[in-house]
Amino acid sequence: METKTVHFDMKAMIPKPDYALTLVDEIADEGINAILVEFEDKFPFDVTAGIHHPCAWTKEEFRRFAEKCKARNVELIPLLQSVGHLDYLLKYPKFRELRDGGPEGSSYQWCLADEASFELWRTMADELLAAFPDTKIFHIGADECRMNVPCERCGANRLDLYVERVARCCRYIQEKGVKVLLWDDVFRKHGEEKFAQLPQGVIPCVWMYGTLDTEYIGRMAARGLEFWGSSSIQGERFYHAMGPQEPRMDNVDAWGEMNERYPQITGHIGTIWGRNQCQSPYKCNLPQSLFMVSYLAETLNRGVIRDREKFIRAFGERFFGMELDYNALITSFCLNPGYAEPIVTELKDKAPRHRDIAEIWYGLNAVDQMLFYLYSGFANNESLLSTFLAGMAPREMTAAWLENVRRSRENTEQGLAELRPLMTKYFPEAVWEEFTDQRFRARLELNEYWRHVISAAALKWDENLKRL
Ligand SMILES: [Zn+2]
Known part of the structure; x- marks a missing residue:
């Protein structure tokens, strides 16, 4: 060739x-x-x-x-x-x-x-x-x-x-x-x-x-x-x-x-x-x-x-200069970011060579983890929408779900704040902002919507109780 x-x-x-x-x-x-x-x-x-x-x-x-x-x-x-x-x-x-x-x-x-x-x-x-x-x-x-x-x-x-x-x-x-x-x-x-x-x-x-x-x-x-x-x-x-x-x-x-x-x-x-x-x-x-x-x-x-x-094993050992479970890492990208996380963290902290790539993998894998967290939270909310609207979700439930909403926002905001200095070593700040806006901003706005729905559901539950 x-x-x-x-x-x-x-x-x-x-x-x-x-x-x-x-x-x-x-x-x-x-x-x-x-x-x-x-x-x-x-x-x-x-x-x-x-x-x-x-x-x-x-x-x-x-x-x-x-x-x-x-x-x-x-x-x-x-x-x-x-x-x-x-x-x-x-x-x-x-x-x-x-x-x-x-x-x-x-x-x-x-x-x-x-x-x-x-x-x-x-x-x-x-x-x-x-x-x-x-x-x-x-x-x-x-x-x-x-x-x-x-x-x-x-x-x-x-x-x-x-x-x-x-x-x-x-x-x-x-x-x-x-x-x-x-x-x-x-x-x-x-x-x-x-x-x-x-x-x-x-x-x-x-x-x-x-x-x-x-x-x-x-x-x-x-x-x-x-x-x-x-x-x-x-x-x-x-x-x-x-x-x-x-x-x-x-x-x-x-x-x-x-x-x-x-x-x-x-x-x-x-x-x-x-x-x-x-x-x-x-x-x-x-x-x-x-x-x-x-x-x-x-x-x-x-x-x-x-x-x-x-x-894959030989690539990892040569490219990064350290032994790790590279097969697990490469095959879990995108599909199982939680599994990749400890491996890519060790790479980011210790790789003798190509620390740049290790850091970028770490950052993008962290984005995937945050996305998985958000996706799973929203899926639960959607299946409960009619329960929320009818005021049929007990206080314990709405409290737990509101906690979930709060944590989703905090995790994302905190995670992105931590990644920013790492990723902007390699990408211009404006493009990193664009990237994270595209991945997260709309989801955080949806998150805000759920906060309103679930808060209203909690009040409705109290009203329903009074009526009984
Ligand atoms: Zn023409």
Whole structure:
């Protein structure tokens, strides 16, 4: 495998720029040699001035990041979406005119019949290539184009417009002597024969995050042209903090089998999606994924991992420099945070190496524990709602439940106050605040609602007693 890539999605809870330099060392040490950087609103494009995220890095910070990558032989692959996933731009009035379907249309993708959308993309691509002059590979995204958006200009020919536009973006980058990658799914879904309309040398990246469609992968190989695979090495659809690791290992194993079968697969991207869309809640981030980065690197460098438990044990001992029950730790992330807690606490307090990762695991596992506590409390309240409303809950019961409500709030507030100084060593304060707001604020407001309901139930019980 030539290009062993990890995805750095800057939609995510991004690390601080200085800490990100350490992460480049960490992924390089594990055997990764490329990083796919998806910037969204975290790169200070001149052409989109005024819409950058408050925690966007400066050009100087990106320059130092690129320098670090170069020093560690990690290929920096910029990714600039060329069709959809554009809410980060199109949600602003300034770019509304570019929306597919016109100003009242979707903020997800831009109109492919509008020359202005190509012009903006080209300007942004130029800015990225100027900021990263050593770029050898460039990813134009182009996944998940929606074909059912009503647009007068795109009409019935959106697929043709899509292929035409994507091919044009590819040519623009190729003319600069840079290799082009794109996601394969629109072709896979709407017509594999259309791959033939792409300029020669464009490399499709086949992303499959669950069970692989091995027949399709076989057909891609049978074309005799190079392509890349792409796995998901971190994921959590219910917005816990750590993701369950086992399905991710299964996905990487499945790709490992394909790599061994097909020499046409010359690169791989382990994705770590920071959010579903730029306006969805935060999901996964790079530093929390270091175990899976290592698992992926081992697979890409030495083939499918046959003894998972042995690999996990060896990883833990090498990476952190101490013996612990790493199998229990890795398999309890997300699913059983209470079980992971003592192990990850010991790591955080004592690990001779990579204390940063231990602290981040500790922090995110603590978030999961708090979430489990909140979820279980609310579930009980809901099943008792009619009892509360009828005034049928005895005083002992309402007192205990009010105590539960008070403790939920206190535990969460106290837990978050304790985690803050630890986690803001690695993440900007504003993104950590956003992350914890998304996980907890709405739940604490619900908690307040339950306090009112249960307090009223207690009074009603007293009234009912008097009436008897
Ligand atoms: Zn259109």
